[in-house]
Amino acid sequence: MDLSTSYPPELSPEQKQHLVATIKDWCIHHSLTVRPPPAFIQGVADPQGVLATNAPVTLFPSLFPRPCYESAVSVQTTYNQLYASITGNVEWLGGVIEELVDVDDFVSGLWKVHLAVKSEGYVQPLSLGLFRSDYMVYGSSGSFKEAQLKQVEFNTIAASFGGLSSLVSQLHTSLLSSPTGESIVYPSHPAFKGNLPPENSAVPTLAGGLAAAHKAYGPSKSSPNPLPLCILFIVQAGERNLFDQMELATCLTQSHNIPVFRVTSDEILELTSIPESNPARPIIYTPRYSPSTQFEATTIYLRALYGPQDYPDDTAWKARTHIERSAAIKCPTVLNQLSGCKKVQQILATETGGPEMDYLTRFLPDTEPALLEKIRATFAPQYDLAEGGRGRELALNPETAVYHVLKPQREGGGNNVYRDAIPPFLKSLPEKDWKGWILMELIQPPPAKNVALRSDGQVLSGDVIGELGMYGTILWADDGRVLHNKQGGWLMRTKAKDSDEGGVAAGFSSLDSILLV
């Protein structure tokens, strides 16, 4: 019998009421929280911005096929290495990017930052990646047993929810095992028997990557007097998801004893500086509230500046260039961000036939073929829209378009075109711009249900689709040397099946955890 067909178990009204009340309180008590969305609480109702509410979470953990989870774990450090290698091969990556610069202003802007810093010369040989590889389970048979893991995207910048995801694992673990090792808040179900979510070490893993970079930076480069060192988090003004970020900052402060400061992207040029007289280009942070204090940033972690919306004017591009030319270790560099373009993912995934075009072997020459095969097996069918190619054919034919999604180069969702909207959308674009888009087959997961508690307290249930993200971190030098390469922690996001976008912060979907079956 397939456990998933009867999952989750039906809640009585009393059970549902209690489960929701318990989760609401647990979330606040454990900081599984967000600032409330404006559609729920308008700014005028909370002018000082003190309110918080639970992050959107599922009432039940979702079932996930164990072999798929284990595959995702087993390939992560190789994926880390793959994207480090791509980032390091500037010639190859540049060739891909230069194809896009005339159709994608944002990619073009990033590439110009790289070219500007390259012409001056980079001063920091180390790069840090905090990655998240996102997967869905493909199971056309409807059976978990035959399910396959397929990659949706590989995030090389601002991969979020490591903090809150760990907390959802704790929430579901607590619900599954309280009060006496067995749950009384859930109805019984065979999937619960002796089963808890796998360990979720996203916070120590991601913070560990940042701490490794901080340590590798070495002593202060400031002269004549060395400065105390710190890590800077570059964040968006008015970030509602700050408590997710604070989990990492708290871990860095408490477990690694590293000072962390939050700087919004529009404060970068005001609060940080690179002394012109110092060829090592340390970047100095001066808190606005303590102007006599200075810190030197070893590592700059971007939780902003990842998409066009963060670059409203030229100042933001100046700020990004300012960071890029500094001695700080960037998480990520501009090149590492660009390696996350959908075009790169599509080139890797496309069957090319000739061994000279086998990019996996080229970028991972020391990796066992069996592991490369495991990576390759995660690639979903995807295509460019080149003239006369398979992608263009599938995208323009309404009968085949309905099984696909059209993606621009951005990460993070919100810009995709789905199914029958694809042919008219493409026809509305000049054909020369089509090369900025990638067509990807929609992954059809086995049917599943869940119940979600939204941030405004509403409880919704129905058919859902889940997406598993696997976190990894890698610190490498531009000569190819790898100083730190770890896998650890995961994110389950579950969205209503009729919603085509997956951004949790936008409220379309919920944070979840998994039970392996």
Next chain:
Amino acid sequence: MDLSTSYPPELSPEQKQHLVATIKDWCIHHSLTVRPPPAFIQGVADPQGVLATNAPVTLFPSLFPRPCYESAVSVQTTYNQLYASITGNVEWLGGVIEELVDVDDFVSGLWKVHLAVKSEGYVQPLSLGLFRSDYMVYGSSGSFKEAQLKQVEFNTIAASFGGLSSLVSQLHTSLLSSPTGESIVYPSHPAFKGNLPPENSAVPTLAGGLAAAHKAYGPSKSSPNPLPLCILFIVQAGERNLFDQMELATCLTQSHNIPVFRVTSDEILELTSIPESNPARPIIYTPRYSPSTQFEATTIYLRALYGPQDYPDDTAWKARTHIERSAAIKCPTVLNQLSGCKKVQQILATETGGPEMDYLTRFLPDTEPALLEKIRATFAPQYDLAEGGRGRELALNPETAVYHVLKPQREGGGNNVYRDAIPPFLKSLPEKDWKGWILMELIQPPPAKNVALRSDGQVLSGDVIGELGMYGTILWADDGRVLHNKQGGWLMRTKAKDSDEGGVAAGFSSLDSILLV
């Protein structure tokens, strides 16, 4: 130089903005939170009750005289013993209470519960107290050096804020020592030099008392089959201060592995039962959401049923009687709650002259005289309103009344009459009811200032008055045997000087911590 005159240091606008923003986020991230007060967020704006906000907190810890703090620590276990002894001397306590029953319906109601259970016979010899002794510093000279510790009241029921108080200590400690062991968020001040709030062990101390009772209860008394054991927290419906309570529950669950359930006072009779056939009278809890599960409560911790507002009808009195007659260890028993009457405090404090009337020696026969003197030194001048007595004279004379407060038997504030309101208030009462009230000299603390962040985000600064609560817990048997007697943790509450009431949950005042000077 007196450090306090320049305290707290002046904040620049940038410092204030940063300090407030940091505290707002820290509070949510560490669950130093309350559900928002209705004056801030009306129920209609948050129909599901998901929102939370920071508890009202001070931006700075308050300065507190070290000798006064050390006195409060040193007398706590003796105070625990004192109130256990008073509770155990039913003849003496009954004499005090019977004086009040015709003028105080609430005291009368509690006394009737005791009489009813006494006539049936108590089945549980053990009592648990989680106490908080509240003090102010008396310093008419305005100098900290000559300050004296004076007791405001001794709380024997529902002493709150142990959880949130510990968090405020952590908040201020973090602000004083970050990012590198020294603060950059506060302006420098001599009081900060190498100084942090004293350790605040309120949570492990209070949870440790509950755990000691749970253990002392012994095995299940249910028959024919023993039941799993638990602790019940009796709480108010719609409690805004639940995150304070959850700190204790989480400690019991995580550190002591004891299941804890929350039951609102109006659910007691529905969700708990005492099998008529079992003379041991175990009290059985059946969760509404899991009707096939039963737990036997070893310990019942009251965070409700402490004042008249919790007894809207006879059902609430039935519920209190139901608890009182059960085999569970009550925290507190009705008698222990009654020992907290202001009348008891006043009798203890009143100089009587004769050794046969020296109640301290009588209730603490094995205590060293020096320690008794320390206890006695904490008594503030207080009086009954007996005809021809000093209290009546001071209360009716407008010139002396202004230095006093008139208190009924209740704990928890909100019912007091202050200063020049006293003479007209008394004249509005029938003289026969005056014996229900106690006149207490207002304690005049040295001048102090602070800045508070309210739950709605407003920041207020000005002259303040602080009140230090010291937590203690004692588990004793009705034969006088003491099984557990601990002091640990404290609460600082700071209110605007022009506010005469101190209830933090009501928003009149803020949670604070202390720096000893």
